[in-house]
Amino acid sequence: MSVEVRNLSFSYGKREVLSNISFRAEAGELIAVMGPNGAGKSTLFRCILGLSPKYDGEIYIGGQEARRIGIAKLARHVAYIPQSHSPVFNFSVFDIVLMGTTSQVSAVNIPGRKQVDLANTVLKDLGIEDLKHRGYMQISGGERQLTMIARALAQRANILIMDEPTSNLDYGNQLRILSTIKNLTNEGYTIIVSTHNPDHALFFSDKVLALSNGRIVNHGSSVDVISNDLIKQLYDVDVEVKSLYESNVRFCIPKSVTDT
Amino acid sequence: MPERSSRLKNNIVLLALAIGLAAVTLVSFLIGRYPITPYELISILLSKIFPTEPFWTDRMEAVLFNVRLPRILLACLVGCSLSAAGASYQGIFQNPMAAPDVLGASAGAAFGAALAILNDASGSMITLSAFVFSLVTVALVYIISKRAKGSKILGLILSGIMVSSLFSAGTSFIKLMADPNDQLPAITYWLMGSLAGTKSGELLFAVIPMALGLAILLLIRWRINILTFGDDEARTMGVNAKRVRLIVIICATLITATSVSVSGMIGWVGLVIPHLARRLVGNNYRHLMPASMLFGAIFLLVVDNISRNLMTTEIPLGILTAFVGAPFFIYLITREAGIT
Numbered sequence: 318m319s320v321e322v323r324n325l326s327f328s329y330g331k332r333e334v335l336s337n338i339s340f341r342a343e344a345g346e347l348i349a350v351m352g353p354n355g356a357g358k359s360t361l362f363r364c365i366l367g368l369s370p371k372y373d374g375e376i377y378i379g380g381q382e383a384r385r386i387g388i389a390k391l392a393r394h395v396a397y398i399p400q401s402h403s404p405v406f407n408f409s410v411f412d413i414v415l416m417g418t419t420s421q422v423s424a425v426n427i428p429g430r431k432q433v434d435l436a437n438t439v440l441k442d443l444g445i446e447d448l449k450h451r452g453y454m455q456i457s458g459g460e461r462q463l464t465m466i467a468r469a470l471a472q473r474a475n476i477l478i479m480d481e482p483t484s485n486l487d488y489g490n491q492l493r494i495l496s497t498i499k500n501l502t503n504e505g506y507t508i509i510v511s512t513h514n515p516d517h518a519l520f521f522s523d524k525v526l527a528l529s530n531g532r533i534v535n536h537g538s539s540v541d542v543i544s545n546d547l548i549k550q551l552y553d554v555d556v557e558v559k560s561l562y563e564s565n566v567r568f569c570i571p572k573s574v575t576d577t
Numbered sequence: 578m579p580e581r582s583s584r585l586k587n588n589i590v591l592l593a594l595a596i597g598l599a600a601v602t603l604v605s606f607l608i609g610r611y612p613i614t615p616y617e618l619i620s621i622l623l624s625k626i627f628p629t630e631p632f633w634t635d636r637m638e639a640v641l642f643n644v645r646l647p648r649i650l651l652a653c654l655v656g657c658s659l660s661a662a663g664a665s666y667q668g669i670f671q672n673p674m675a676a677p678d679v680l681g682a683s684a685g686a687a688f689g690a691a692l693a694i695l696n697d698a699s700g701s702m703i704t705l706s707a708f709v710f711s712l713v714t715v716a717l718v719y720i721i722s723k724r725a726k727g728s729k730i731l732g733l734i735l736s737g738i739m740v741s742s743l744f745s746a747g748t749s750f751i752k753l754m755a756d757p758n759d760q761l762p763a764i765t766y767w768l769m770g771s772l773a774g775t776k777s778g779e780l781l782f783a784v785i786p787m788a789l790g791l792a793i794l795l796l797i798r799w800r801i802n803i804l805t806f807g808d809d810e811a812r813t814m815g816v817n818a819k820r821v822r823l824i825v826i827i828c829a830t831l832i833t834a835t836s837v838s839v840s841g842m843i844g845w846v847g848l849v850i851p852h853l854a855r856r857l858v859g860n861n862y863r864h865l866m867p868a869s870m871l872f873g874a875i876f877l878l879v880v881d882n883i884s885r886n887l888m889t890t891e892i893p894l895g896i897l898t899a900f901v902g903a904p905f906f907i908y909l910i911t912r913e914a915g916i917t
Contacts, residue, residue: 366813392815399810405671406805406860409583419803420815425796427863450583472814 318394318475318507319343320365324374327360327531334360335372335531342524344475347498347508349518349539352528353551358511361528362478365509366397378476392420396469398479401461401486404453410464411449414440417471432471439470443497459490466497477501479510483517495520515543515556519567527551540567587864590857594871598653601878605649608886611640648775652881653874654787655772655840656850658832660873661794663847664854664865665829668801669822670730677833677847679734680826684741684748685714686837691751691764703767704779704838711834714744719826729808729819769893770841772881779839790832791870797824798866843877843894845902850876852909 320342327335335357342348350358363369365376367383376383378394386394396417408416417439418432428436440446445463448456453464462482469477482498483491495517502508502523512518518525518539525542527534529551535542548556548569555572606618613621617633621641624631631638662677670679678684689710693703718736725732748764755761800821803811808818836843850873851865857872858864877894880901884892 363809366809368809368812388812388817389815392813395813397810397813404805405673406668406855408802408860412802412859412861416802416806417814419799422799424800424821427799468814478813 318379320476320507321377326373327364333531338533340526340536342507342509344507345502345505347502347521347523348526349521350511350526351518356528357531358528366478367391389420392472394474395476396472396474398465398469398477400480400484401458401465407452407454410451410453413453413464414467414471417468436471439467443467458486459493462494476507481511515548515569519543587858591867598871598875601875602649605878605882606645608882613637647777647780648772651775651780652772652878654783655836656846656873656877657870658787658836659846660850660869661791662829662833664851664869665794665825667851669804669825671805680718680737681714681741682711682830682833683837683842684744686711687768688744688748690767691748694760694763695751695755707838708834711837714740715830767841770843770895771893772840773891783835783839786831786835790828793828795866798862801862843898845898846873846877849902849906
């Protein structure tokens with residue numbers, strides 16, 4: 318399922334945080350949204366998720382205007398994966414994943430056999446079956462992030478919106494989460510993910526949307542978009558984008574390292 | 578499968594609580610100032626289905642059906658309601674410290690009752706006045722919170738605190754104006770909470786709003802889980818948090834207002850019992866809600882039995898629940914795993 322954002326602008330009072338944003342994510346495509354803090358990444362996500370509906374322009378989910386789609390139906394198309402957070406109550410991992418299926422049952426019902434099977438399948442696919450009886454508060458940050466991904470997959474949405482999924486994770490967990498996300502695009506999920514790390518965007522080797530002050534600075538394939546100049550423009554640091562293995566792998570090295 | 582076994586465990590806990598409630602209910606019929614033996618109890622109960630020649634006195638039957646039955650049922654309903662309301666509020670406010678009176682239901686009821694006593698109203702008018710003022714107070718809190726900027730949940734809780742303190746001040750003022758010989762003690766006793774002298778009229782008044790509120794809370798309990806993630810996340814999961822919260826507030830207010838208006842102020846049940854239920858069945862409202870309801874009923878029934886049998890004069894329930902509840906809560910928070 319595709320996402321299309323057309324001439325999207327959004328203001329908090331008089332302050333414009335998004336200005337004339339247009340892009341399209343085809344089914345099975347991943348878009349990494351980059352930009353410094355306050356660039357408008359979160360607001361863009363809020364608009365797509367229907368949390369901030371008072372925007373100018375249009376957002377189309379699978380060809381249908383997002384604001385015309387009801388809450389439950391939108392949840393069956395678009396799922397949100399928050400940064401691993403601390404909930405107030407210590408639910409088991411299985412319970413949290415099962416809660417992802419809520420939009421599939423009526424308001425006075427409890428997820429049944431079908432939803433329980435779905436939650437089990439998702440846990441198995443992500444390789445976290447052994448966590449299912451653990452309390453969410455007792456597992457590591459990486460495991461929490463996987464639980465949040467599992468919850469979104471149990472929601473059966475085809476479009477996944479991820480807010481900095483690797484923040485607060487150690488190096489090993491960052492790489493594990495990145496691989497998981499990449500695998501999901503291979504399975505046909507459309508993914509829009511925000512990241513601060515250009516190396517992560519290069520790792521996905523798909524599309525990049527670079528935002529600064531609520532405007533699109535550059536947009537296209539990660540190889541074309543991520544350059545020394547872009548990083549300088551977004552984060553005001555000097556890096557050199559290098560490539561290895563006949564340009565199949567790209568990464569950034571800080572200038573302060575290459576100078577010495 | 579393991580998750581089936583944990584669900585099985587929770588279902589066994591619920592069954593055990595239901596059996597416990599039935600047992601406590603039967604025992605409650607037997608104890609009291611007018612002794613009834615188990616054999617007499619069963620014979621009297623069975624005679625309603627299979628008419629038999631009574632070997633018991635009419636007085637015995639009257640005590641059973643006109644005094645003990647309404648009181649026992651009302652104790653169950655009030656315990657069940659306060660506990661369910663507390664568990665619900667803890668979920669929708671994402672706050673494990675939330676109690677049934679968080680939106681002012683108790684403060685409003687106290688004011689309504691005090692006002693009625695000041696005007697020498699009858700017993701049923703006192704109940705009605707408490708009920709109406711309780712609902713009005715929560716409605717007021719809700720309307721004010723609508724105008725609050727920022728977080729909706731914080732707005733509700735803060736409005737609840739402010740409006741509650743206004744009505745508490747009003748209650749104090751009424752106490753100041755009241756006749757110190759009869760009205761003031763009546764207000765004071767009412768505030769301490771009691772089920773003494775429960776009549777079937779009160780039970781009939783209470784049963785419809787309570788059954789309605791409890792049934793709806795039980796039906797939508799899965800949705801309360803989703804609200805604990807916050808409004809935005811709930812929405813991305815397909816749940817209209819505002820609507821679910823309003824439904825929960827209406828139901829929880831209905832059952833709290835009814836409880837307080839028939840029994841006065843009974844603290845601690847709505848805070849302690851849901852926490853105990855969390856220990857038993859976990860935080861998932863699928864099992865937490867029915868466990869809280871059953872446990873609340875058992876707890877208040879036991880406490881009411883103590884209240885009417887421990888001393889020659891009845892001990893107000895509010896005092897007993899605090900005596901039991903506060904030390905128990907201290908015990909809970911000092912155990913390693915914490916209160917949640």
